[in-house]
Amino acid sequence: MTALPGKFSALEPLASWALKTETERNRNRLASTQSEIIAFTRAVLPLASDITAYLDALSPEEQAQEENERLMCLLLALAEVAPSVEAYQNPAVVDGYDSFRFRAQEDFKLRPKL
Amino acid sequence: MNAPVRKRLHERYPELGTAPIPIQPYIDPAYYELEKKYVFKKTWIQVGRVEEIAEVGEYFVRDLAACNASVIVVHDKSGKICAFHNVCSHRLNKVTTETCGKAKKFFCKFHGWAYDTNGALTGVPDEDRFDNLDKSKLGLTPVHVDTWNGFIFVNVDPNPSMTLAEFLNPMFGGLDGYPFHQFTSCFSWQTVVNCNWKIAIDAFQELYHVAFVHGLSIANALQKDEKGNLNPLDGLCGEYHRRLTIAGNPKSVYGNPNAIAGETPAMEVDTSGRGISARAIAAAALKLGQGGTKIDLSANKMPGGMNWTQDPNWAFDINVIYPDFYLSMRPTYYQAYNFRPISHDKTLFDARVYYPEAATAGGRFYQEYMKVALRDVLLEDLSTLEDTQAAAETGAKSEMVIQDSEIMIRHQYTVVDRMIREGLTADGRGATP
Numbered sequence: 098m099t100a101l102p103g104k105f106s107a108l109e110p111l112a113s114w115a116l117k118t119e120t121e122r123n124r125n126r127l128a129s130t131q132s133e134i135i136a137f138t139r140a141v142l143p144l145a146s147d148i149t150a151y152l153d154a155l156s157p158e159e160q161a162q163e164e165n166e167r168l169m170c171l172l173l174a175l176a177e178v179a180p181s182v183e184a185y186q187n188p189a190v191v192d193g194y195d196s197f198r199f200r201a202q203e204d205f206k207l208r209p210k211l
Numbered sequence: 212m213n214a215p216v217r218k219r220l221h222e223r224y225p226e227l228g229t230a231p232i233p234i235q236p237y238i239d240p241a242y243y244e245l246e247k248k249y250v251f252k253k254t255w256i257q258v259g260r261v262e263e264i265a266e267v268g269e270y271f272v273r274d275l276a277a278c279n280a281s282v283i284v285v286h287d288k289s290g291k292i293c294a295f296h297n298v299c300s301h302r303l304n305k306v307t308t309e310t311c312g313k314a315k316k317f318f319c320k321f322h323g324w325a326y327d328t329n330g331a332l333t334g335v336p337d338e339d340r341f342d343n344l345d346k347s348k349l350g351l352t353p354v355h356v357d358t359w360n361g362f363i364f365v366n367v368d369p370n371p372s373m374t375l376a377e378f379l380n381p382m383f384g385g386l387d388g389y390p391f392h393q394f395t396s397c398f399s400w401q402t403v404v405n406c407n408w409k410i411a412i413d414a415f416q417e418l419y420h421v422a423f424v425h426g427l428s429i430a431n432a433l434q435k436d437e438k439g440n441l442n443p444l445d446g447l448c449g450e451y452h453r454r455l456t457i458a459g460n461p462k463s464v465y466g467n468p469n470a471i472a473g474e475t476p477a478m479e480v481d482t483s484g485r486g487i488s489a490r491a492i493a494a495a496a497l498k499l500g501q502g503g504t505k506i507d508l509s510a511n512k513m514p515g516g517m518n519w520t521q522d523p524n525w526a527f528d529i530n531v532i533y534p535d536f537y538l539s540m541r542p543t544y545y546q547a548y549n550f551r552p553i554s555h556d557k558t559l560f561d562a563r564v565y566y567p568e569a570a571t572a573g574g575r576f577y578q579e580y581m582k583v584a585l586r587d588v589l590l591e592d593l594s595t596l597e598d599t600q601a602a603a604e605t606g607a608k609s610e611m612v613i614q615d616s617e618i619m620i621r622h623q624y625t626v627v628d629r630m631i632r633e634g635l636t637a638d639g640r641g642a643t644p
Contacts, residue, residue, distance in 0.1 A: 202399045
């Protein structure tokens, strides 16, 4: 089982947040409690600049390795929960349209692979 | 510069009138049939971008219910963009059931008829059993197609009344030069909303709702007027199209168009004691995203047709290209939405946002932050539509009243109604829908 890169082993308990698609990350956000989201944010946000510095120092081949992709996905999960923390104080959009009905086109040709 | 006193929009467009707007066009299936005939089957419809079919043989298929059409748009072997009805010349099966792909030929799965990417019929199994089959006359039925700044438009009218340039340039000629081609990293979402297509667009072409629908998200990212209300800087109502221009709060990520292009705003930091400052993730995304794209955005000059009031706090324009295409550009990304009617009370909302390709992890993180925030704002926008449609259909009201800066709702209704009246008159059926 590939884990997170060793430098970030402190985040290992949060590795289940490292999901590859927007759809999966959004569903995980909606399945979480607000206190879980805040705990996740408190753990990852202070490391955000270390994460980007680490990833940007890697070659494209290294970036594509599973443990490094997982680290990138953890950072993308931080972006996914940002509205819960910054706007809604709630996992879902308050009084919003059903997110499950607003389907991300994960296979759209111009969509970034990760 | 920003004129201190501006006339009310309705005073500038007296031909639009000021009367309440009838509800019938939003709920009546018969009115929708007239819209199909005199609006959607008679004009240019935006269907995609050239980057989606950059290579020879690449194609996509758009089902345009309001045109009763399924249209194949393909990059043919001579390098041209062609469009055809997705209808076999033999016994009318669809020649492709894919939504996009890359092909040397299209093969009808019913009896194996084969068509070239330029629509020509090239193969007929057991051809000798047809009498005098002239393959040169049995190609796929072409659909008029043209591009504007990389956007592909089709027109199912066999004899379009105007070219795409004639249709767009009077209102949007000043947007030429915007670097659409640089923004190739696209995120998209789709949903079928149970509401009329005009009700759907209406929720996106006024600011009056922002303080209420977006009170928790972006309301503070837009610039309030002297009375604390949200209104556009200006609006333009054309023969078909309409535009709004909007000022932002330069201390916000969403409201400052230069936020990622080198000018980092002084972020408003929340001190409400929740532990994480209210915009801490935004601040991190902005900081880590600086310089994170493959192209240098700071070198881009925006065309003069954007921010036409030259407001220093300008944030973005909203362009509604008749009938169903919404396009909003900023210096660092743009949004493109289609509101495709499926029936009088069903609309396919197809929303896309285009960024430059990210070069760094921080650049990608920033885009994800912006994209997720936008998606959630769209969930707010979508939240009222089905209730509005259901309320309209109760018959409790026969009209709706609108305020001055909701003029685009009036303009949309008026243009559609005018096209129907003109169409009925031309067909000798009298001018009353």
